[in-house]
Amino acid sequence: MLRFVLLAVCAAQELHILSKVPETVQVHWLPGGDAKSHPSGELEPAGEEASSFIINTYAGHSFRFQAGTLSSKPVTHSGGAYDLVKLSPGAAALTAELVTADQLHSLVGEMYSHCRERDSGYIKCCHDFLNKSRGIPPFFADKYMNAFSPHRLMPRVAGRGDFKDSKSHIHNLDDDGYGGSLPPDEMVVLNNMPIPVELHWAYAADASDLASDTAVHDTTLITDVGSKSFVRITGHPGQSFLAVAQHTRQPVSKTALFRYPSELFVVMISESSSGKDAKPDVAIWDQDELKIILSEFAKKCGDRSHEEQSFMECLKQTSSFPPATRLPYKILQALTALWFQLLWTSLQHWRHCVYLPDTAPLRHITLELHDGSGRNRSVKAQVLREKPFVVGIAGFATAEECKELITSQELETEDLAMAFITGGAHSKSRRTLTRNLYPTHEAPGSIFAKLYTRFFQAARGASGYDLWPEGQEPVNWLHYKPGYEYRPHCDGGCGYDPVTLGARVASSLLYCNVAEQGGSTIFTKDTTKFTPAKGDFLFFAYKHDPDFMSMHAACPVLKGVKSTATQWYREGVSADYTWEHVQDLGQSHSPEL
Numbered sequence: 086m087l088r089f090v091l092l093a094v095c096a097a098q099e100l101h102i103l104s105k106v107p108e109t110v111q112v113h114w115l116p117g118g119d120a121k122s123h124p125s126g127e128l129e130p131a132g133e134e135a136s137s138f139i140i141n142t143y144a145g146h147s148f149r150f151q152a153g154t155l156s157s158k159p160v161t162h163s164g165g166a167y168d169l170v171k172l173s174p175g176a177a178a179l180t181a182e183l184v185t186a187d188q189l190h191s192l193v194g195e196m197y198s199h200c201r202e203r204d205s206g207y208i209k210c211c212h213d214f215l216n217k218s219r220g221i222p223p224f225f226a227d228k229y230m231n232a233f234s235p236h237r238l239m240p241r242v243a244g245r246g247d248f249k250d251s252k253s254h255i256h257n258l259d260d261d262g263y264g265g266s267l268p269p270d271e272m273v274v275l276n277n278m279p280i281p282v283e284l285h286w287a288y289a290a291d292a293s294d295l296a297s298d299t300a301v302h303d304t305t306l307i308t309d310v311g312s313k314s315f316v317r318i319t320g321h322p323g324q325s326f327l328a329v330a331q332h333t334r335q336p337v338s339k340t341a342l343f344r345y346p347s348e349l350f351v352v353m354i355s356e357s358s359s360g361k362d363a364k365p366d367v368a369i370w371d372q373d374e375l376k377i378i379l380s381e382f383a384k385k386c387g388d389r390s391h392e393e394q395s396f397m398e399c400l401k402q403t404s405s406f407p408p409a410t411r412l413p414y415k416i417l418q419a420l421t422a423l424w425f426q427l428l429w430t431s432l433q434h435w436r437h438c439v440y441l442p443d444t445a446p447l448r449h450i451t452l453e454l455h456d457g458s459g460r461n462r463s464v465k466a467q468v469l470r471e472k473p474f475v476v477g478i479a480g481f482a483t484a485e486e487c488k489e490l491i492t493s494q495e496l497e498t499e500d501l502a503m504a505f506i507t508g509g510a511h512s513k514s515r516r517t518l519t520r521n522l523y524p525t526h527e528a529p530g531s532i533f534a535k536l537y538t539r540f541f542q543a544a545r546g547a548s549g550y551d552l553w554p555e556g557q558e559p560v561n562w563l564h565y566k567p568g569y570e571y572r573p574h575c576d577g578g579c580g581y582d583p584v585t586l587g588a589r590v591a592s593s594l595l596y597c598n599v600a601e602q603g604g605s606t607i608f609t610k611d612t613t614k615f616t617p618a619k620g621d622f623l624f625f626a627y628k629h630d631p632d633f634m635s636m637h638a639a640c641p642v643l644k645g646v647k648s649t650a651t652q653w654y655r656e657g658v659s660a661d662y663t664w665e666h667v668q669d670l671g672q673s674h675s676p677e678l
């Protein structure tokens with residue numbers, strides 16, 4: 086409910102559809118993968134001109150198109166302001182070509198380079214360019230020219246500083262609402278060369294071809310970066326940048342070109358080890374890589390992690406970014422301490438995730454669970470905390486059952502979308518790939534239906550709450566890559582005693598892939614910690630939780646990947662009064678709000 090309503094009140098993205106199909110095309114929204122579809126509109130048959138249609142939608146939403154018996158593959162909105170789908174008829178299926186907002190953005194950059202020298206006929210040149218290259222009609226072209234115009238997208242300098250001043254604030258620490266800090270959406274360019282560097286925006290660079298440097302058509306100078314100093318740049322995802330070392334004035338093909346993926350991103354430019362005239366060395370870290378590197382350094386200081394000052398001293402001494410060891414010591418220390426705090430929420434969070442052991446069970450309980458072949462089996466569950474209740478069940482599902490779930494629901498990574506919040510920005514606290522799974526669309530004997538029944542059996546057995554499948558929220562599948570995490574949050578009525586009827590009262594997680602390192606689930610108000618094995622299940626209740634004890638987090642994955650299926654449980658919902666009828670937005674203390 087929470088996330089659904091949240092999306093529903095936020096600004097939508099548009100999906101533009103152009104059809105060359107000479108028949109009526111039905112548009113189907115696929116809220117639950119291909120298993121369930123809602124009709125969302127109809128395109129007229131194309132005549133001489135393509136027919137067009139606009140859908141207001143949200144990042145990560147998928148659609149399929151149908152003309153008579155011909156159907157297309159699903160396409161998923163990328164999250165930018167506008168995505169374009171081009172439909173054409175094929176022999177056995179409709180072809181749906183997705184041109185994402187990122188690609189439209191590059192195209193407008195190329196258009197601008199092509200047309201900007203014209204004194205007259207500039208707009209006609211732009212329209213012709215977009216029409217000839219991608220068949221875009223003028224009314225869509227105007228939207229793209231406006232939204233993606235180089236002027237509007239010019240990256241900005243958000244701050245600067247110099248290596249001597251180790252106290253200079255590279256970033257401000259933003260509070261995440263729970264006393265932790267969130268990394269900013271910024272690129273930091275550190276110039277470790279003995280000479281200044283020019284930083285250019287390569288707005289017409291083809292982002293898919295950065296390796297060759299030849300894709301750069303046009304650049305605009307953003308700023309100079311003095312020797313031994315840095316700039317912070319606020320840019321847009323997908324933009325390309327060019328660093329030109331000034332003394333040699335290397336031709337463009339010899340300088341460093343890189344792409345800003347979004348979020349915290351660090352670029353370090355150093356003199357090449359093969360001599361002054363060679364192309365500078367460029368080291369790049371995105372926030373996931375930095376988070377993992379910093380944790381490796383921090384492990385050497387784990388036994389001091391109960392005491393902030395002593396730990397930070399140790400961390401500063403032990404850290405050595407391999408290509409950055411030529412950085413002045415002071416700035417290296419300052420950066421390490423700052424990035425550690427930004428990327429690890431807090432020292433306490435790192436300690437809980439990486440250094441503290443799992444919680445030993447307080448006692449065991451026995452639960453009766455369906456074994457999938459019509460019988461019940463008794464399973465032993467570990468009680469990890471009494472109040473509010475946390476219980477773990479080892480081997481809840483077999484590896485085969487997990488595999489079957491992933492295959493049958495098409496949960497291979499490439500079919501998932503990044504978790505989004507307002508306006509298509511990635512949610513910072515929830516850094517995962519995600520998709521909702523709808524058990525009501527399942528045949529009774531399917532693996533998902535079996536596991537779903539088992540979830541509720543376990544939840545009732547463990548909590549004694551009145552929890553039944555009818556009217557509940559969909560299952561939320563989460564996939565974590567290295568560095569991904571879900572920062573401290575409450576799923577529902579944290580701080581209530583008790584929650585109102587119909588609100589979430591408990592959650593469970595089935596872990597179908599587990600990280601080789603990291604990826605534990607922790608409860609942040611005490612030291613409760615569960616590091617899962619494949620097929621394990623964790624259930625926790627929060628109907629009575631005045632002290633926020635059910636606040637929890639998925640620790641960053643440090644190695645490997647992790648996938649979980651989350652069920653949020655509500656009491657008092659039914660087929661007639663579903664979770665969608667419950668207005669409980671105000672009950673949440675989630676940072677997502």
Ligand SMILES: O=C(O)CCC(=O)C(=O)O
Binds near residue numbers: 651
């Ligand atoms: O993946 C995890 O460990 C936690 C997931 C979670 O907190 C959620 O889905 O609400």
Ligand SMILES: [Fe+2]
Binds near residue numbers: 575576592637
């Ligand atoms: Fe959660």
